[in-house]
Amino acid sequence: MARKSPSRRKSGMFHEGLSSFTGLIAWPMLCLFSKMNIREIHETDAAAFLELMHSIDEESPFAVLKPGERKTTVAEQRDEIRALMVHDNRKIFIAEDGAELIGWVGAWGERFERVRHSVWLSVAVRQDYRRLGIGMQLFGKLESWAWQREIRRMELQVAATNLPAIRLYLKAGFQIEGTRREAYFTGDEFIDEYLMARLLKAPEPPKNLYPKW
Numbered sequence: 001m002a003r004k005s006p007s008r009r010k011s012g013m014f015h016e017g018l019s020s021f022t023g024l025i026a027w028p029m030l031c032l033f034s035k036m037n038i039r040e041i042h043e044t045d046a047a048a049f050l051e052l053m054h055s056i057d058e059e060s061p062f063a064v065l066k067p068g069e070r071k072t073t074v075a076e077q078r079d080e081i082r083a084l085m086v087h088d089n090r091k092i093f094i095a096e097d098g099a100e101l102i103g104w105v106g107a108w109g110e111r112f113e114r115v116r117h118s119v120w121l122s123v124a125v126r127q128d129y130r131r132l133g134i135g136m137q138l139f140g141k142l143e144s145w146a147w148q149r150e151i152r153r154m155e156l157q158v159a160a161t162n163l164p165a166i167r168l169y170l171k172a173g174f175q176i177e178g179t180r181r182e183a184y185f186t187g188d189e190f191i192d193e194y195l196m197a198r199l200l201k202a203p204e205p206p207k208n209l210y211p212k213w
């Protein structure tokens with residue numbers, strides 16, 4: 001699917017390989033000078049969300065679905081979003097630039113009490129918006145939502161060769177807990193998948209920087 005790159009990409013202002021520091025300042029700058037925003041998904045986003053998923057299927061060799069394999073209709077997508085909204089431990093947040101959806105993160109929690117504190121995650125950002133801190137912002141939003149709902153464990157699976165994603169997860173505090181051997185087939189070879197997880201802990205109280213008087 002052909003996509004128009006945002007003009008700031010053409011100007012070369014942002015590009016793959018930006019440093020952490022640039023990633024840190026990029027997001028506030030983008031919010032200030034563009035119409036970028038992160039919010040929860042609504043039923044009315046079904047068509048745009050499906051288009052985003054198709055564009056990620058097309059461009060990412062790590063997407064589970066190959067280009068053309070996604071057969072979901074807009075009506076089915078709308079039903080899925082509606083069904084998701086019924087559960088208080090399931091959520092999708094989307095990143096948007098004006099009217100265009102550019103990224104998403106989703107969490108799916110279990111129904112039963114003994115495992116309700118744990119959610120599975122998935123995340124993706126459109127290729128022309130990567131390395132601007134959007135993945136980290138999506139994780140931040142999800143984390144505050146999760147903490148308020150007493151979710152204490154976030155887990156995911158990632159192809160062992162998907163270094164951008166693994167680095168994002170490590171930066172967001174995830175750890176590798178195990179390997180699912182040859183769980184992923186690229187069409188040419190079998191690749192291992194890592195099971196990664198992060199336990200959410202209460203924020204540390206601020207340290208007293210002053211000596212005791």
Ligand SMILES: CC(C)(COP(=O)(O)OP(=O)(O)OC[C@H]1O[C@@H](n2cnc3c(N)ncnc32)[C@H](O)[C@@H]1OP(=O)(O)O)[C@@H](O)C(=O)NCCC(=O)NCCS
Pocket residue numbers: 016017018019020021023024056060062063123124125126129130131132133134135136137157158159162163164165167168169171
């Ligand atoms: C993984 C993905 C979501 C990252 O999103 P993003 O918005 O580019 O991530 P951020 O800009 O927030 O980057 C956060 C950190 O992740 C790491 N990272 C992200 N992309 C990277 C890359 N191409 N190379 C190396 N490290 C990378 C860096 O540590 C980065 O911090 P830094 O910029 O301060 O160095 C994005 O590459 C993507 O959508 N990939 C395709 C779909 C996919 O693989 N999803 C995961 C399935 S398990």
